[in-house]
Amino acid sequence: MQNIQPLFDEIENRMASLDEFRKCPRGNLRITVTDEALGFFLRPRIADFLKKYPEISVEISTDLRLIDIVDEGFDAGVRLGELVTQGMISVRVSPDIAFAVVGSPSYFSRHAAPKKPDALHEQNCIGVRLPTHGKIYPWRFRQKGKELKFQPAGQFVCNTVFSARDACLDGIGLAYIPKIVVEEDIKNGALISVLEPFCLTHLGFHLFYPRHHRYSMPLSLFVEEMKVK
Numbered sequence: 001m002q003n004i005q006p007l008f009d010e011i012e013n014r015m016a017s018l019d020e021f022r023k024c025p026r027g028n029l030r031i032t033v034t035d036e037a038l039g040f041f042l043r044p045r046i047a048d049f050l051k052k053y054p055e056i057s058v059e060i061s062t063d064l065r066l067i068d069i070v071d072e073g074f075d076a077g078v079r080l081g082e083l084v085t086q087g088m089i090s091v092r093v094s095p096d097i098a099f100a101v102v103g104s105p106s107y108f109s110r111h112a113a114p115k116k117p118d119a120l121h122e123q124n125c126i127g128v129r130l131p132t133h134g135k136i137y138p139w140r141f142r143q144k145g146k147e148l149k150f151q152p153a154g155q156f157v158c159n160t161v162f163s164a165r166d167a168c169l170d171g172i173g174l175a176y177i178p179k180i181v182v183e184e185d186i187k188n189g190a191l192i193s194v195l196e197p198f199c200l201t202h203l204g205f206h207l208f209y210p211r212h213h214r215y216s217m218p219l220s221l222f223v224e225e226m227k228v229k
Contacts, residue, residue: 026055027218032069033078035062036161037205040180041094042078042226049225056218064159066132070210075219078226081203090208091227098201100179101139102191106171113194114174117141117148124173125152126164139176141198148198152176165191204228 033042038060046058061074066085069077080097084090103113107124114120120139127136136157139150154173158164164175165182168191185191207226213219 025053025217025221027216028057028059029076029218029222030059030061030074031076031078031207031222032061032063032067032072032074034064034205036178036181037078037094038062041205045226049222052225053218053221056221058222064131069208075213075216076207076209076222078205078207081206084206084208087211088208089211089214090206091223092204093207093226093228094204095228096201096204098179099140099176099199100182100186100193101174101176101195101199102165102168102182102186102193103174104168104171104191105189107168107173108192113192115195117143117150117195117198120150120152120174124154124156126154126167126173126175127152127157128161128164128175129157129159131159137176140200141195142200143198147200 046060050056050058066079066083067074067077068085069075078093081090081092101114101120103111111123114123117139125139129135130137136152139152141148141150156167156172158167161175161177161181164177165185167173168175168177168182169185174194179186179193182191182193186193207223209219209223
């Protein structure tokens with residue numbers, strides 16, 4: 001019995017440590033997100049999460065690339081739902097994302113506003129180059145029940161939606177962009193939205209992570225804080 005007692009003491013100590021960990025969880029999380037997901041949806045939730053769990057630290061890396069989060073050492077990623085890698089557990093962290101084609105009043109003073117997607121061939125279209133495969137992101141529309149893809153061409157290419165918005169504000173051309181990024185600019189008249197009947201709504205942002213990470217308490221708590229309630 002004396003030989004067994006130390007084992008019981010060890011088990012009791014470990015259970016006490018686990019109980020203490022549950023009361024005050026600790027750990028480090030590395031999350032890859034896009035700029036717009038962070039700025040418009042996650043930022044206030046992350047601030048609340050860090051206040052709630054002072055022993056958990058979070059490292060955020062903003063990136064448009066479609067990366068292998070396991071290979072690059074991330075605990076989780078946030079991307080549009082349609083871009084989430086198959087086999088991952090995913091949780092919605094935003095509503096669906098409407099896209100818009102926008103241009104400035106100064107641009108439209110020099111160019112007629114397009115009435116249909118086909119007319120975009122006559123416009124100076126701002127491209128956003130995707131870092132994953134180096135191609136320009138195609139603009140997608142729905143016309144007569146069918147989905148159309150348009151490959152933008154023009155004088156200016158950038159690699160973030162915020163740069164595309166700024167180029168629009170500068171009167172360079174038209175951009176195809178998440179509406180949340182330009183909503184205020186549309187409201188105050190700095191940008192004008194066109195082709196609204198044809199623009200698509202994409203699946204919202206999802207937080208995704210590999211199945212073997214589902215037992216991580218810091219990640220489970222983070223997921224619970226980030227997901228759409």
